[in-house]
Amino acid sequence: MRKAIGVDLGGSHVTAGIIGEDGTIVGQHELDLEDLTFSAVVEALSTVVRKALDDAGKAVAVGIGSPGNIEPHTGIVRYSPNFGWEDEPLGPTLSKRFDLPVLVANDARCATLGEYTFGSGAGTRDFALLTLGTGIGGGIVAGGELLIGNRYGAGEVGHHQIRPTDGFICGCGKIGCFEAQASGTGLIRHAYAVAASFPRSKLLDVPRENVGSKKIRKAAQAGDPHALAAWKNFASDLAIGVANLIAVVNPARIALGGGVSSAGDFMLDAIRARVDELTTMAPRGTTEIVIAKLGNDAGQVGAATMAMRGGLTTKPSLQGDDGS
Numbered sequence: 001m002r003k004a005i006g007v008d009l010g011g012s013h014v015t016a017g018i019i020g021e022d023g024t025i026v027g028q029h030e031l032d033l034e035d036l037t038f039s040a041v042v043e044a045l046s047t048v049v050r051k052a053l054d055d056a057g058k059a060v061a062v063g064i065g066s067p068g069n070i071e072p073h074t075g076i077v078r079y080s081p082n083f084g085w086e087d088e089p090l091g092p093t094l095s096k097r098f099d100l101p102v103l104v105a106n107d108a109r110c111a112t113l114g115e116y117t118f119g120s121g122a123g124t125r126d127f128a129l130l131t132l133g134t135g136i137g138g139g140i141v142a143g144g145e146l147l148i149g150n151r152y153g154a155g156e157v158g159h160h161q162i163r164p165t166d167g168f169i170c171g172c173g174k175i176g177c178f179e180a181q182a183s184g185t186g187l188i189r190h191a192y193a194v195a196a197s198f199p200r201s202k203l204l205d206v207p208r209e210n211v212g213s214k215k216i217r218k219a220a221q222a223g224d225p226h227a228l229a230a231w232k233n234f235a236s237d238l239a240i241g242v243a244n245l246i247a248v249v250n251p252a253r254i255a256l257g258g259g260v261s262s263a264g265d266f267m268l269d270a271i272r273a274r275v276d277e278l279t280t281m282a283p284r285g286t287t288e289i290v291i292a293k294l295g296n297d298a299g300q301v302g303a304a305t306m307a308m309r310g311g312l313t314t315k316p317s318l319q320g321d322d323g324s
């Protein structure tokens with residue numbers, strides 16, 4: 001069985017998986033990142049990839065999912081706010097270190113490819129993944145092909161505005177982005193926004209930097225009134241973004257991944273009816289909303305899949321300047 005190395009590059013650590021062509025993870029290596037400069041990240045990537053290659057014995061290629069706007073056909077990171085990079089040659093630099101092809105693409109697009117090929121998207125032709133964590137990432141598959149966009153930005157669903165006049169300020173500078181309202185960070189913000197209505201609540205009685213979305217979600221599941229009010233507003237905003245996605249791309253299935261999706265049925269039950277209410281131009285109830293299957297492994301699996309197929313898409317015409 002062919003194997004490839006799939007790398008998930010995050011803001012705090014990097015993970016390199018040895019992935020079989022059937023999507024199975026044979027082994028993994030992980031390294032924390034303490035320095036986000038380009039040279040330091042290249043060294044960390046080289047270390048974990050080398051360890052994975054040593055364990056794999058033989059691999060056909062290396063795929064890397066990295067945050068930012070990336071030219072998949074060159075491997076150049078045009079812009080990555082997470083790392084503060086501009087026009088950094090990540091792919092070409094690493095290609096010189098390994099006697100293998102090295103492909104680089106946006107991390108959320110890699111995760112979407114992995115989830116579509118081997119996870120909850122399998123068997124569909126039109127699919128979308130939303131990764132709900134500190135922010136919201138994602139990707140869109142239409143007609144069996146991952147959408148890349150004119151300049152590699154298709155799938156940035158977190159930055160469409162759902163509350164442009166009364167929402168929270170997003171990290172991108174806009175007001176009321178989907179990400180600002182319906183990510184894990186958004187849930188925390190909703191808890192603070194309704195706090196005045198619950199003066200006796202102990203939910204936020206810790207330093208703000210120690211308040212996590214998981215704590216609020218668990219408190220909501222346990223029936224805490226303050227947490228439930230925050231969860232209700234969060235779920236309402238999440239439903240708006242999901243319904244907008246249905247209106248724009250009409251997928252057969254939308255998978256919710258990322259840390260916040262660990263709420264499972266508690267989350268699905270909170271949004272499905274509202275999504276149906278907000279769905280108008282497509283037949284209601286025809287888009288399945290499910291929890292993603294691959295979890296945190298989707299990025300590695302997708303990056304390796306990209307490496308084995310030679311690109312994010314199967315269309316050679318999309319491997320050049322027009323996308324992929």
